[in-house]
Amino acid sequence: MNAHHPTLTRLKDILGPKGWTQDPELIAPHLIEWRDRWSGTTPIMVSPAKVAEAQAIMALCNDAGIAVTTQGGNTGLVGAQIPKGEVLISTKRMTAIRTIDPVDDSLIAEAGAVLTRVQDAAREAGKRFPLSLASEGSATIGGLISTNAGGVHVRRHGMMRALVLGLEAVMPDGSLYEGLSSLRKDNTGYDLKQLFIGAEGTLGLVTAASLKLVARPRHMAVAMLALETPEQAVELLHRLEEETGAIAAFEVMNRTGVDLALKNIPNARDPFADKAPWLALVEFESASADLADQAEEALAGALEAGLARDALVAQNESQTKSFWYLREEMSACQKPEGVAAKHDVSVPVSKVPAFLRDADAAANKVAPGCRIVAFGHCSDGNIHYDVLQPSAMSGDAYRAILPAMNEAIHDVAMSYDGSISAEHGIGISRRDEFIRREPPAHLSVMRAIKGVIDPKGIMNPRVLL
């Protein structure tokens, strides 16, 4: 589209000088994804400050048949937020926390509010917003809703879907879906908000959401365990859950990942000396002052039962941070090692060990000598399974076999009734594969829904469907 298209001129008039830019330098950071996997183009970036402005943008674009791409904190991992010639709508000026009510356990935040700010606001009100993930310092509420974000507390508190009480969204034609309810129960008709959650911006522009808060846990404890096998992890998860009722997170990391963190990440520490094949990070939360004792006791029992080589309960805040730091650097630690084939798969929890075994074999068949970093949310069967180029292979040579690697790993996940995208979404990067693997009957229902809600197909085209 021409940068002087009459619709763009009208957009500028509506938004005023603070609401748009065509300055390449200002736009640039919004056109690249943080892992440098996608870069895009746009004739204009618009940043509505009010819902009415967002409505006006959509109405104008819809009338003119001009496509848009929506962007929150630009932390998405599947390219859905990067425009390829579409008008780029950024929510960065819609950041208000409109209300917070500790008695209703609800908080209404605008789409551009960053997750840590929402967490902080909840904490200041004596409550907690339990969603937590690595990009929480940049990720925004609108993006987290549009991807149905997961993170480390899903088993206990659910994904974003479970934490949205209501939402407000601009429909493709500029009309407003007004559903900012703070009700915990409402069975009046189809639950339309469910459509927007996880739709990757293809059905409307989320402008605000009513979020569910929970009571703050009075006590927390974090432990690291040294394990022999993933089978132990699965058994431990259930044992500790039953014995303590207090599991908030149960994450795993394989040896290769830990070793790369020790090599590439300053201050990363393996708390154990004997290089265990797997580490598990377990977070407990409870209102009970006895939590630390309960956790210690449960861990001692697990050691005695032969379910772990060793276990350490963090003795202070700094040790807690050190345990989490190791886990959180599992992605960054791969960067200096070259090209990685990254996968965000899930399988039923019981199938995690079998998936890992088969995926290791499949990966080594495609690229003998590859280095596998497997880590993530064992408690949800969600493994981030990253396959790094063999040391003896060039990056370019490995890049050429990435499609075969993705196919192989996803085949293994599907063989266990798994998913090729547990929490990151489909976006651009998994679109072709999604369309190939998804049952045609499901796709046609999705397309029919997209068709009636966005008949001109202007919302995040190229994404998902």
Add this chain to the structure above:
Amino acid sequence: MNAHHPTLTRLKDILGPKGWTQDPELIAPHLIEWRDRWSGTTPIMVSPAKVAEAQAIMALCNDAGIAVTTQGGNTGLVGAQIPKGEVLISTKRMTAIRTIDPVDDSLIAEAGAVLTRVQDAAREAGKRFPLSLASEGSATIGGLISTNAGGVHVRRHGMMRALVLGLEAVMPDGSLYEGLSSLRKDNTGYDLKQLFIGAEGTLGLVTAASLKLVARPRHMAVAMLALETPEQAVELLHRLEEETGAIAAFEVMNRTGVDLALKNIPNARDPFADKAPWLALVEFESASADLADQAEEALAGALEAGLARDALVAQNESQTKSFWYLREEMSACQKPEGVAAKHDVSVPVSKVPAFLRDADAAANKVAPGCRIVAFGHCSDGNIHYDVLQPSAMSGDAYRAILPAMNEAIHDVAMSYDGSISAEHGIGISRRDEFIRREPPAHLSVMRAIKGVIDPKGIMNPRVLL
């Protein structure tokens, strides 16, 4: 439709003699609702035993443009399950629990499986299915999904929507939606199962579901509290939640309800002598052996803070049952008292006291001297607000003003951004009001979705939309 319609003959051929009946005596119990509010008619009741039979039924009916009504345990409270001339599809022969996996924390049950059977199967596997409601001995999984059932454990464990990992449903054209996943995380496209949940059978016939299990709580405690005001209930809820982290249910009952139970229900007991205006029933669950002590301590603190007149922790199984019995009879105890205007409203939790105050005033304006039984799920802002005919008024006279009473109570709920159906659904009984009150934009999206999924409009017509 003629009872000898050629499509019916083909249905009989497909299903065989066990799969259908036109015997009025056998059909009769399926045509009346347990509160005798609706009665219906049908040319035939079909009971598929297999998914393929259910598909054949739908394909035949869709081809011939014959409408169907689906029925599970016939415990619905809004008339959605009662046919008015449609073919009646009962799920009573599809009752298998297909699989149960305690490591995945999942269980696959067919639509006709009764809730208590699912609860029992989970328990036998060392797990728990936490949905619990008064009709659990009859209500079926398919019906519970189609109404997005709630009950007493919603605050801790969520409504049915939060407990469905995946589902299988026959689409209106007889094709099968195959989504029986046991994954806890799957972000591949729109989450289509959300559409069927709470759709009251208008989008498809749910035939089976993969349900989420949780760890069994090792310890439980139940307390009854005598309260002065609903404000105390709301404050208590938050205080106990924060102090114990163990609240599983927090239910309230007003004095009129308790008195009617004492009058009309054999063996109902108020554990307190001094006729408190409100009772609260609190259930705690925890893995901690100290639960009873923690609950006692938290309750003692609440008494000291003036948040309750009195509190009793059940000392044994029989006392626990007696506390719950009183709560569960809050609906039945009204029956001998004549005509009742029943409401299943929700408001934000903080607004429960204001709703009760305003609703009492509104009800007394419509029918001076009416008797109000208010009870239910205070922890979700979901109050069952039932207004009984004044003792001095005839049932017929009261019946004539029921519409005005419903309108008045629902107006109050809406004035607090509430819902006219928190957990029972819309069905037939709330349809006109729903369509009048729901924003037209929401209705048109719902109708568009209905239109693309059920273009001939044969699934539960007359219901919801």
